[in-house]
Amino acid sequence: MSRIYGLVAEFDTAEALLRGAEAAREAGYRRVEAYSPFPVHGMAEVLEHDDPRLPWAVFIMGVIGCATGFGLESWTAVINYPFNIGGKPTFSWPNFIPVAYELTILFSAFTAGLSMLVLNGLPRYHHSIFNTPRFERASSDLFFLCIEARDAKYDPEETAHFLENLGAQLVSEVEK
């Protein structure tokens, strides 16, 4: 039993995948994941994938970026090495805006990109789902719905039957 990752159903359209995912959620399955060659809209809501951490991380790092830029400029120009250039005030803050602005963008952009990867657990060397037959077509034209073996409601016979009834072209048991 522990050698099995889950049961994977194969569909040929995004609509079928979405309906399958909805049916699986309604049937009470919780460890359900859909694999598609492009983002299927509505899927995140059906599977309740909603991660507020990413936007918050971006916002917080953006604020830190802005503070870093403005803080560095103010500290170096006012405290660490005040320097009279053309009689301008040392704390000439309007001139500090462009650098603070660019650092805000730099910090938040890299946070968006990198936290997407980190929260998704990427890069990753291997994953059990790749043992699925024909899964190489999940990046071209096939859609897969996986009910994982660790789901409380998982039963090899009953779950396979459930997936077949969804109109799957192929249901396969996938090893870890």
Next chain:
Amino acid sequence: MDNTRHISSSNGPVDPAVAGLMEGEQTFETVSERLASIVLRQDKHKLPWWIMLGIGFVMYNLLGIALTKLLLYGVGIWGIDEPVGWGWAIINFVWWIGIGHAGTLISAFLLLMRQNWRNSINRFAEAMTIFAVLCAGIYPVFHTGRPWCAYWLFPYPNILGMWPGWRSPLLWDVFAVSTYASVSILFWLIGLIPDFATLRDRAENVVVKKTYGVLSLGWRGAAEHWQRYETASLILAGISTPLVLSVHSIISFDFSIGIVPGWHTAISPPYFVAGALYAGFAMVIILAVPLRKWYHLEDYITPKHMDWCAKLMLTSGLVVLYGYMSECFFSYLSGNHIEIRMMELRQFGPYGAAYWFLILCNGVIPQLLWIPKVRFHNGWLFFISVVVSIGMWLERYVIVVVSLTRDFLPSSWGYFAPTIWDILMYAGTIGQFIFLFFMFVRVMPMINIFEMRELVHKTHGHVHSSAEEHSAATPVSLPAQPAE
């Protein structure tokens, strides 16, 4: 955007927002196969690719020669001297950065505006951005004269205890351009991950498969991943859009914050940004016309795409033209005799020919784009885009050189003429751009494959799926997503 009469409409009732964005019978498989095979099947790259790579390689070597000479002898080999200390190096820097901006606009701003037509052109436009910024970056670094000390531009604790001058737009440039370059590369690479996964899964050669396997970072298309991916893309688009505007505004500050007559104008930021987009859309068309012909991509980059790019080019061109007119108007109206003389000098002085040629290239010839036939004719589009590129280069020439030749005091007036080393270095960066671009075309998908699959889903999904799958109740577009 109503001119669709030249476009064969797709079969079936298709959402007008995506009509005409793809031609022929397309399925997920045909899209993936056609676009991935350009990378995976090396025989797809025929003579034109080798010719372009050859031209690029030869010209790229000119850059090596020009930079070697420059490092040995210093910037004195260029035409710069007093009073014109900013010659071709700064002109070319601004020109290249400007070209890059259309790529970011297409990938970021059009994503925010839910413009589906960006999907066919965003990938190579982003590549264009990155290579253009790489070309641009060479100039200011070598213009410092001691490029090995270029790190002095960054704030770091040093034994003198000195920090960079935060009040200088030249320092803002350092932050703006380096941020722009790194964010553009990040955005581009993130967009490539699902496509690398497609290439990984379709490759037959083991080495190729492993290479794309590593590059795809283990992407498996899970719904949870797509959700974060789309959130991250949308956020990146949201912060790249103001980034583009800020980068070229800051570049215009290089000029407008100086008190040199002809530079010191408040109109510079919007006028520079419009000019950047103008040159950028011209470059997108210059690249798209041969690419779609050589790689038979007419099904994906349709006449509608070319038409809309041309319309955006025309629009930004009109803003630029308005900028020229208001610059002229406010100079003559200023009552400031130095400003008036500067405008007279630009138009009727020793460099007058450059000014009028610039008006011809940027203001007059592109008006042909009002004619629909011209917008649907590849030859004309290519010609006008080249003309616009030349015009935008001349614009920077007129701004940089002509303004500097006449200072406030007649004793410091002078002339500028480029040397062979200016020309070789310019040719060299063009070579670098061509070389890198055609290398990119060979190893990475030049059209975003997964977004094209999504487009198939939106346009033909109900046509191609089997009858029983097509139920009116399919809730595919139920929740309103901010992305397309």
